[in-house]
């Protein structure tokens with residue numbers, strides 16, 4: 001569906017990116033805006049006004065984008081003519097948000113009557129200042145929207161502070177807290193799979209499901225982001241947002257509609273039903289890890305402590321595995337195993353729903369596991385697979401696991417937009433369903449904070465794992481104890 005002036009109620013759009021020279025803007029935001037433009041999903045009058053501290057003019061910024069962003073647009077989508085039109089939309093205002101007394105230079109270039117989208121792609125520590133100065137310079141009105149990058153704060157207290165500050169300038173319905181996992185086609189499809197079909201939902205409960213696994217594995221190390229990452233770690237950077245959001249979509253009750261609050265109410269209930277960890281639970285059911293020197297791709301890579309800008313005495317984790325429980329009727333006693341890490345064997349994000357075994361073993365098993373699994377792969381490929389048992393050809397009655405592959409790519413001969421593109425279009429259209437509400441975000445921190453504090457109290461040091469592996473041995477033991485294994 002392309003942009004429609006009448007339907008989307010946005011005539012003139014000013015997209016103002018704070019952090020418009022940063023890594024995220026170059027790798028994701030500008031390419032996503034280009035793709036939205038290419039497919040007619042931006043109002044023709046759109047202007048993209050980037051800001052940053054660099055003292056450069058518009059021409060230099062366009063050259064910067066050519067150099068740092070253009071290569072992140074897939075070749076098959078690149079069109080010289082469209083690109084030339086796209087860059088005419090770009091503008092740049094040099095602004096040190098801390099040093100400058102007001103945002104009047106920005107106010108001078110933003111058009112009267114425009115719907116303003118402020119994309120805050122800077123460190124969250126700047127969000128309060130940015131919102132205060134935006135408001136003081138008269139840039140915020142009832143049609144404005146603000147997009148907040150994750151992670152929002154470093155704990156519940158800082159998240160509340162940011163939410164209070166942003167909330168004093170923008171109504172909750174104007175705030176888009178982004179978690180790009182919610183923009184992934186397969187994640188959105190999971191809701192359709194669950195609530196648009198009648199065959200799965202009766203099975204989607206403790207009586208039929210023995211465990212749920214959620215893995216978000218990265219092949220890359222900390223790269224150039226050590227300055228940020230070392231103060232966060234895998235728990236704050238990944239579990240608090242991406243993994244808990246995925247867990248919510250797996251575990252939520254059917255919402256009464258697709259209205260943003262109806263969906264977010266159900267996700268909030270899941271977060272509130274997550275069993276709190278006591279110290280003994282933390283010691284038993286969580287694993288912190290940190291990569292050591294090993295192999296990444298096909299070459300030798302340094303350990304975390306040897307990475308640039310990582311303090312030698314750092315105790316930050318680059319890996320977390322844990323067993324969690326959602327204390328509801330539907331999920332009573334079903335373990336949810338969560339795992340995320342850097343420098344793992346390969347980039348792989350997936351959700352595995354493991355169904356219970358048949359009550360009686362009638363057939364002989366050829367090899368491997370006998371349980372049915374629904375595997376939802378989120379990246380690098382997006383696919384939904386159902387693993388079922390089938391008879392092995394031959395005279396006997398031996399069974400073997402086979403995979404029914406729901407190939408969404410060939411089922412829909414349509415382009416599948418990247419998460420950031422889809423979410424940016426949602427912002428332009430004023431659709432909040434795939435963004436986090438304040439109470440959701442705070443509930444996630446409420447659950448995560450005691451675990452991080454518990455690690456400190458227990459003096460829980462990260463366990464070593466070699467780069468290029470699936471994490472420390474303790475992570476495998478966590479599942480083996482319950483008779484399960486990570487599905488690779």
Ligand code: NAP
Pocket residue numbers: 018019020021022023024025051052053054095096097098099120121122123124149150151
């Ligand atoms: P980054 O590469 O360090 O870029 C930071 C940006 O903020 C730059 O454009 C910088 O401008 C600007 N900035 C810094 N201090 C400023 C100030 N005082 N006044 C005005 N502008 C200032 O960071 P990033 O990786 O793009 O991350 C941005 C946000 O996205 C962070 O909240 C991060 O957690 C989040 N995020 C990033 C990624 C990612 O893959 N990069 C993924 C998920 C979430 P100058 O260039 O002029 O210094």
